[in-house]
Amino acid sequence: MIKIRNIHRTFGQKHVLKGVTLTVNKGENYLLIGRSGAGKTVLLKNILGLIRPDSGTIAIDGTDITQLPKKKLEKVRLQFGLVFQDSALFDFLTIDENVGFFFYQHTKLKKSIIRKKVTETLALVGLEGIEKMYPYELSGGMRKRVAIARAVIYNPKIIIYDEPTTGIDPIAVDKIVTLIEDLHQRLAITSVVVTHDLEVGLKLADRLAFLLGGRIIFEGDKKDLETTKDERLIQFLKGTSGGPIREMEV
Ligand SMILES: Nc1ncnc2c1ncn2[C@@H]1O[C@H](COP(=O)(O)OP(=O)(O)O)[C@@H](O)[C@H]1O
Numbered sequence: 319m320i321k322i323r324n325i326h327r328t329f330g331q332k333h334v335l336k337g338v339t340l341t342v343n344k345g346e347n348y349l350l351i352g353r354s355g356a357g358k359t360v361l362l363k364n365i366l367g368l369i370r371p372d373s374g375t376i377a378i379d380g381t382d383i384t385q386l387p388k389k390k391l392e393k394v395r396l397q398f399g400l401v402f403q404d405s406a407l408f409d410f411l412t413i414d415e416n417v418g419f420f421f422y423q424h425t426k427l428k429k430s431i432i433r434k435k436v437t438e439t440l441a442l443v444g445l446e447g448i449e450k451m452y453p454y455e456l457s458g459g460m461r462k463r464v465a466i467a468r469a470v471i472y473n474p475k476i477i478i479y480d481e482p483t484t485g486i487d488p489i490a491v492d493k494i495v496t497l498i499e500d501l502h503q504r505l506a507i508t509s510v511v512v513t514h515d516l517e518v519g520l521k522l523a524d525r526l527a528f529l530l531g532g533r534i535i536f537e538g539d540k541k542d543l544e545t546t547k548d549e550r551l552i553q554f555l556k557g558t559s560g561g562p563i564r565e566m567e568v
């Protein structure tokens with residue numbers, strides 16, 4: 319579904335991605351882990367075509383997007399649902415308007431039809447009767463759910479979650495994890511989850527990749543993880559400060 323080969327990306331003097339190669343298979347929950355500042359979000363933005371790599375290829379369902387003109391890129395992008403770290407809801411719009419935003423703004427669908435779609439999607443993420451509320455009236459966990467509803471409403475083939483559980487309390491985290499799993503099973507969506515919360519990530523992952531020093535230094539399933547001999551990965555998994563990963567590498 320997503321095939322990345324040897325991509326590089328530099329910002330000024332900073333070489334953030336130094337030849338990233340990875341493969342996300344159709345229908346899997348793919349986990350990307352790495353320290354803060356490792357380049358996880360930059361990598362996601364490359365997948366979404368929001369940032370172009372300096373070199374390398376990114377194939378989405380067989381189409382290399384790195385050279386695509388804008389119009390065609392936008393079409394590919396419609397296959398993606400996005401859930402960003404800060405939920406990024408519009409504060410001045412109701413939940414209904416937030417979740418149905420794309421349809422209200424960019425289609426001629428009847429309002430009543432959009433409203434019905436919104437209500438159904440909110441139910442799918444376990445939220446009911448909040449259509450008329452505003453984001454500030456909701457808890458952090460509920461806002462995340464709304465953000466997920468807004469991504470799911472387009473029927474995307476791929477959902478990208480960037481730190482979906484950052485900044486919410488442990489019970490809310492657990493609910494979001496369950497929701498992500500549930501959506502994955504019910505909708506058969508390919509998901510890419512980025513997190514530095516290993517516990518969350520490992521619950522969700524079919525396969526995972528570890529980004530360190532601008533490269534994927536590990537890609538495999540959970541079993542491979544148990545038998546890994548890579549000291550850097552072991553250190554990351556244990557979360558110890560002493561080991562081969564030093565501050566300098568971030
Ligand atoms: N648009 C940008 N311009 C300059 N530097 C950037 C830009 N986006 C990201 N970076 C740098 O790239 C590095 C990786 O960032 P990021 O992908 O956000 O890390 P994370 O793994 O925490 O998501 C950081 O050092 C960040 O400062």
Ligand SMILES: [Mg+2]
Pocket residue numbers: 358359360480
């Ligand atoms: Mg990030």
